[in-house]
Amino acid sequence: xxxPDESGREVAAGGHEEDQVHDQFDISLEDAELLGEVxxxxxxxxAATESEEHLSPGEIDAILGVDEPPPPVPPAARTGG
Numbered sequence: 050x051x052x053p054d055e056s057g058r059e060v061a062a063g064g065h066e067e068d069q070v071h072d073q074f075d076i077s078l079e080d081a082e083l084l085g086e087v088x089x090x091x092x093x094x095x096a097a098t099e100s101e102e103h104l105s106p107g108e109i110d111a112i113l114g115v116d117e118p119p120p121p122v123p124p125a126a127r128t129g130g
Contacts, residue, residue, distance in 0.1 A: 089113055 089112075096112050097104055104112070 093109065093112050096108070100108075109115075
């Protein structure tokens with residue numbers, strides 16, 4: 050490969066940026082919410098891989114940091130009447 054140009058992008062040995070193939074996986078993640086989701090997913094994948102059995106819903110909730118589910122809403126409260 051070549052050296053970076055003034056913008057920091059690497060330029061092919063021929064000297065033209067157009068000669069370079071774009072790497073679709075060469076991206077930076079700066080979205081904090083997305084990074085958090087990636088971390089949760091990674092933790093879940095690791096736990097599932099290390100487990101001999103299927104993970105229970107409670108185990109999955111614990112890995113994802115989910116609190117107890119809220120109590121069910123009575124039907125009358127859902128319809129506003």
